Amino acid sequence: xxxxxxxxxxxxxxxxxxxxxxxxxxxxxxxxxxxxxxxxxxxxxxxxxxxxxxxxxxxxxxxxxxxxxxxxxxxxxxxxxxxxxxxxxxxxxxxxxxxxx
Amino acid sequence: xxxxxxxxxxxxxxxxxxxxxxxxxxxxxxxxxxxxxxxxxxxxxxxxxxxxxxxxxxxxxxxxxxxxxxxxxxxxxxxxxxxxxxxxxxxxxxxxxxxxxxxxxxxxxxxxxxxxxxxxxxxxxxxxxxxxxxxxxxxxxxxxxxxxxxxxxxxxxxxxxxxxxxxxxxxxxxxxxxxxxxxxxxxxxxxxxxxxxxxxxxxxxxxxxxxxxxxxxxxxxxxxxxxxxxxxxxxxxxxxxxxxxxxxxxxxxxxxxxxxxxxxxxxxxxxxxxxxxxxxxxxxxxxxxxxxxxxxxxxxxxxxxxxxxxxxxxxxxxxxxxxxxxxxxxxxxxxxxxxxxxxxxxxxxxxxxxxxxxxxxxxxxxxxxxxxxxxxxxxxxxxxxxxxxxxxxxxxxxxxxxxxxxxxxxxxxxxxxxxxxxxxxxxxxxxxxxxxxxxxxxxxxxxxxxxxxxxxxxxxxxxxxxxxxxxxxxxxxxxxxxxxxxxxxxxxxxxxxxxxxxxxxxxxxxxxxxxxxxxxxxxxxxxxxxxxxxxxxxxxxxxxxxxxxxxxxxxxxxxxxxxxxxxxxxxxxxxxxxxxxxxxxxxxxxxxxxxxxxxxxxxxxxxxxxxxxxxxxxxxxxxxxxxxxxxxxxxxxxxxxxxxxxxxxxxxxxxxxxxxxxxxxxxxxxxxxxxx
Numbered sequence: 001x002x003x004x005x006x007x008x009x010x011x012x013x014x015x016x017x018x019x020x021x022x023x024x025x026x027x028x029x030x031x032x033x034x035x036x037x038x039x040x041x042x043x044x045x046x047x048x049x050x051x052x053x054x055x056x057x058x059x060x061x062x063x064x065x066x067x068x069x070x071x072x073x074x075x076x077x078x079x080x081x082x083x084x085x086x087x088x089x090x091x092x093x094x095x096x097x098x099x100x101x
Numbered sequence: 102x103x104x105x106x107x108x109x110x111x112x113x114x115x116x117x118x119x120x121x122x123x124x125x126x127x128x129x130x131x132x133x134x135x136x137x138x139x140x141x142x143x144x145x146x147x148x149x150x151x152x153x154x155x156x157x158x159x160x161x162x163x164x165x166x167x168x169x170x171x172x173x174x175x176x177x178x179x180x181x182x183x184x185x186x187x188x189x190x191x192x193x194x195x196x197x198x199x200x201x202x203x204x205x206x207x208x209x210x211x212x213x214x215x216x217x218x219x220x221x222x223x224x225x226x227x228x229x230x231x232x233x234x235x236x237x238x239x240x241x242x243x244x245x246x247x248x249x250x251x252x253x254x255x256x257x258x259x260x261x262x263x264x265x266x267x268x269x270x271x272x273x274x275x276x277x278x279x280x281x282x283x284x285x286x287x288x289x290x291x292x293x294x295x296x297x298x299x300x301x302x303x304x305x306x307x308x309x310x311x312x313x314x315x316x317x318x319x320x321x322x323x324x325x326x327x328x329x330x331x332x333x334x335x336x337x338x339x340x341x342x343x344x345x346x347x348x349x350x351x352x353x354x355x356x357x358x359x360x361x362x363x364x365x366x367x368x369x370x371x372x373x374x375x376x377x378x379x380x381x382x383x384x385x386x387x388x389x390x391x392x393x394x395x396x397x398x399x400x401x402x403x404x405x406x407x408x409x410x411x412x413x414x415x416x417x418x419x420x421x422x423x424x425x426x427x428x429x430x431x432x433x434x435x436x437x438x439x440x441x442x443x444x445x446x447x448x449x450x451x452x453x454x455x456x457x458x459x460x461x462x463x464x465x466x467x468x469x470x471x472x473x474x475x476x477x478x479x480x481x482x483x484x485x486x487x488x489x490x491x492x493x494x495x496x497x498x499x500x501x502x503x504x505x506x507x508x509x510x511x512x513x514x515x516x517x518x519x520x521x522x523x524x525x526x527x528x529x530x531x532x533x534x535x536x537x538x539x540x541x542x543x544x545x546x547x548x549x550x551x552x553x554x555x556x557x558x559x560x561x562x563x564x565x566x567x568x569x570x571x572x573x574x575x576x577x578x579x580x581x582x583x584x585x586x587x588x589x590x591x592x593x594x595x596x597x598x599x600x601x602x603x604x605x606x607x608x609x610x611x612x613x614x615x616x617x618x619x620x621x622x623x624x625x626x627x628x629x630x631x632x633x634x635x636x637x638x639x640x641x642x643x644x645x646x647x648x649x650x651x652x653x654x655x656x657x658x659x660x661x662x663x664x665x666x667x668x669x670x671x672x673x674x675x676x677x678x679x680x681x682x683x684x685x686x687x688x689x690x691x692x693x694x695x696x697x698x699x700x701x702x703x704x705x706x707x708x709x710x711x712x713x714x715x716x717x718x719x720x721x722x723x724x725x726x727x728x729x730x731x732x733x734x735x736x737x738x739x740x741x742x743x744x745x746x747x748x749x750x751x752x753x754x755x756x757x758x759x760x761x762x763x764x765x766x767x768x769x770x771x772x773x774x775x776x777x
Contacts, residue, residue: 023758032754093754100752 008049015042029081029091033074040070118411118468118640120343123191123210123264129175130190133209133262136172136219140165141255147248155244159234162247166230166254170223177216188213188637191264202335210264210339214638217475218261218405221482225397226254228610232490233389235606236497246286246387253279257398261405265338266327269406273323273370276399277316283394284386285309308382315379319369323406326362329355343412356413360420363410364427367403371457373431378701380454381438384446388493391446396453396489397482404457404478407464408471411639415467422555425465429562432458434699436569440576441695443685444503445492448577449485452529455570456481462563463544469647470547471639472632477540479631480622484528484537487614491522494607495581498600502589505577506683510586514600519582521611526578528618530571530665536622541567546657549650556651567661571668579676587683 015038022035044063051059085091126133143165147158154161180188192209199205209215230250237243256275263269288309290302330337333355334345345351351359367373372380372395383395394400407414407424414421435455442448456477463474496503498515512519528535531542545567549560589595602608625631632642650657687693694700749760 020762024755024762096754097752099750101747101750 005049005053009046012042012046012049015039015045027092027094029084029093030078032093033077033081036077037070037074040066117347117415118343118471119637120339120347120412121186121189121212121637122340123189123212124187126190126192126209126211129172129179130211131192132172133176133192133211134194136169136176136223137255137258137262139168140251140258144248144252144255147244147251150244152244155241158244159237159247162244162251163227163230163234165251166223166227169254169258170227173216173219173223176211177220180211180213180216185633185637197267203331204336205267206265206338207268208264209262209268211262212638213635214405214408214475215261217479217635218401219258221479222254222257222261222398225482225486225614226250226393228613229389229393229486229490232392232493232607232610233387235604236389236493237387242286242289246283249279249282249286250389250393253283253394253399257402260402264340265336266323266330266342267337269409270320270323270327273366273402274320276394276402277313277320277370280316280383280390280394280399281309281313283390284312284383286386286390305385308379308385312379312383315376316369319366319376319403322362322365322367322369326359326366329359329362333359339409343410346412346416349416351416353417356417357420360410360414360417361423363406363413364420364424367406367424367461368427369403370406371400371403371461372454373403373427373458373461374434375701377431377434377454378698378705380450381442381447381698384444384450388446388489388496391450392486392489392493395450396485400453400457401460401478401482404460404464404474407461408475408639411464411468411471414465421465421467423465425462425559428458428461428463428465429559430458431455432462432566433562433569434458436566436573437691437695438698439573440569441688441692443505445495445505445508445577445581446489446503448505448573449488449492452488452570452574453485455566456485456529459541459544459563459566462548462559466547466550466559468640469550469642470544472635472642473540473543473547475635475639476622476625476631477537477544479625480528480536480540480618483614483621484525484535484618487611487618488522488525488529490607490611490614491518491525494518494603494611497603497607499588499598500595502595502598505580506681506685507587507589507593507595508581509584509588509681510582511600512582515582515602517602517608517611521608521615522578522582524615524618526574528622529574530669531567531661532665533662534619534623536618536620539622539626542658542661545661546650546654549652549657550648551651560650560652560657564657564660564664568664568668571665572672575669575672576676579672580681583677584681587681 019035019038019040019042022038023032026032026035044066047059047063047066049059051057051063081091084096088095143161147154147161150158180190189210189212192211194207194209197205197207230247233243233246233250237246240246253276256272256279258272260269260272260276263272285306285308288302288306290298292299294302327337330342333351334342336342346356368376380395380400384391386395414424432455435451435453435458439448439451439455442451460474460478460481463470463477492503494515495508495511495518498511498518499508502508524535528537531538533539545560545563548563549556551559588598588600591597652660685696697703749756
């Protein structure tokens with residue numbers, strides 16, 4: 001008895017939602033980055049699932065690219081969070097609101 | 102022609118004014134344009150030369166007016182040498198402009214009517230120029246005064262010599278401007294001057310503005326008449342419009358409209374009811390100005406306009422009747438106002454208003470009245486100018502005072518002025534053989550001609566007006582020269598006065614004018630000289646065809662003289678036998694109303710000024726709040742929308758993330774919906 005393919009897509013959707021909620025509802029910058037990573041991984045899962053559904057390899061190649069971009073983005077994002085922390089002594093995302101209006 | 106019960110009988114229409122084509126002028130008449138050019142040039146020179154010309158400027162002004170007077174007399178002599186049928190000459194100056202089918206030339210028309218005015222304006226003008234040399238001797242702006250006087254002479258000559266309504270209008274506007282400049286002549290008090298002088302300065306400027314604005318209302322009438330002429334005939338030249346009016350090319354309705362417009366213009370310029378309120382205030386100007394402009398010449402321009410347009414009024418009996426009615430109303434109005442004023446010059450102004458009412462009445466009677474209206478205009482020009490110059494002489498003697506209640510008994514101190522003003526007084530009363538008798542009596546007689554109730558109404562009004570004129574002019578004469586002396590002393594605010602006779606530069610014009618006041622009327626009536634002189638313009642009027650007055654002419658003459666003598670006796674009893682109070686006493690309602698110019702100013706303010714100011718305020722408010730408000734409101738609305746939109750820029754990362762998520766979800770729904 002194999003797991004139906006749609007289960008993977010539903011799982012990807014749930015993971016994506018959880019990641020989005022994390023970004024919207026958490027105040028700590030690092031936790032938000034984790035949420036972003038969760039969203040990216042959910043998308044990767046969905047891509048691989050679709051590649052398996054269609055029998056093509058395009059989705060998996062796309063997932064490779066996404067992983068690389070995610071890694072680079074985490075580097076940059078973390079370094080920004082660190083430099084903000086160095087000047088403001090706070091990781092709260094609500095504190096970087098100087099671009100208001 | 103009309104069913105109006107007050108219309109003249111059909112037989113009178115057999116006589117009409119004549120509109121002859123002008124023959125080209127030769128000889129001195131061809132130089133008629135110099136009549137205008139020389140004073141205009143002198144005025145320009147005097148204004149441009151500035152203070153450098155202060156020492157000799159007034160003599161240049163006198164010389165310019167003397168030149169015009171001499172040339173005017175030379176042209177008159179030349180024209181008198183022509184046979185009566187050839188006395189209409191034209192000088193074509195240049196083509197001014199063309200607009201579509203309209204071609205406007207400027208030219209001069211020398212016919213008996215315009216030459217009468219030329220002689221009146223230039224001769225009286227010259228005498229007043231001479232008088233002003235002495236009158237304004239202590240004024241540092243004397244040169245500017247003479248510049249304006251010369252400008253006035255030039256403009257008035259353009260008015261009477263123009264050969265089209267538009268040339269007349271140029272002069273019309275010019276004399277209005279000259280009047281404004283001269284009434285407000287003493288308006289240069291600056292902030293350093295004493296308070297009283299600043300107040301007077303502002304009052305003079307206000308009087309000048311009032312005159313100009315009320316003239317302007319009349320000007321609208323003249324413009325409308327010109328527009329109607331262009332619409333109906335395609336031209337404004339007298340040579341085209343007046344014959345077209347006579348041979349029926351213009352409908353009666355249009356002729357009536359043009360007639361009413363011209364009447365409005367004449368009311369404005371000649372201070373007739375309802376536009377008469379400016380004339381009293383115009384006395385704020387120097388007395389020579391009052392003599393020249395507001396007695397002899399400018400205010401008679403309205404009568405000139407009506408007589409010149411005689412052909413139009415003959416085709417529009419309703420408009421003609423309106424002219425006569427306006428004249429009759431003003432005649433009585435001026436007389437009543439004149440009876441109650443204590444300011445010597447304002448009495449003379451009211452008198453002018455009333456006498457021009459006589460002239461308008463004459464002009465409104467049709468061809469039978471034109472010649473007498475102009476005759477009265479001529480004689481009135483001389484004796485009214487003389488009365489004003491005499492008043493100026495009295496003012497000079499009494500330290501520029503004008504209140505007659507503080508005069509009295511001046512005949513011992515100022516013999517020449519007393520005698521000359523006495524002659525002017527007898528002339529305006531219409532005592533034979535002085536000149537006023539010959540002209541005014543004929544108007545009263547002509548007023549009694551006609552059918553139905555009209556001659557009775559108009560004739561009686563004219564007759565009563567003569568009695569009232571006698572009363573108030575005698576009141577003026579007696580209050581100034583007879584009775585006890587009521588002069589101001591050192592205790593009064595005006596200070597002590599030392600009445601003395603004026604110098605020869607002022608008394609000589611008075612003497613010359615009094616010669617005319619004595620003899621002009623009689624001389625010109627011998628053999629109906631003046632009336633036949635005007636026939637090339639006014640048409641031949643035969644007493645056999647034009648009807649007789651409803652009362653015999655001798656009865657009218659005796660009745661007039663009787664009323665005049667009654668007026669003089671009443672004035673003698675009131676102002677010589679009884680003491681004149683030096684302080685104004687409250688009197689009955691009619692006298693109080695007359696002292697306030699019959700409340701015409703109040704009516705003007707209520708009917709025209711306040712609604713006008715209200716309109717201006719409304720227009721200003723609508724500009725500020727509606728027009729500007731719409732633009733500003735638009736700007737403010739846009740800014741508010743922008744501020745609303747700016748609320749999305751909260752600066753919070755999480756809200757931006759939320760917007761992104763929302764947008765993505767919407768896009769997803771849209772894509773899915775379009776696929777299923």
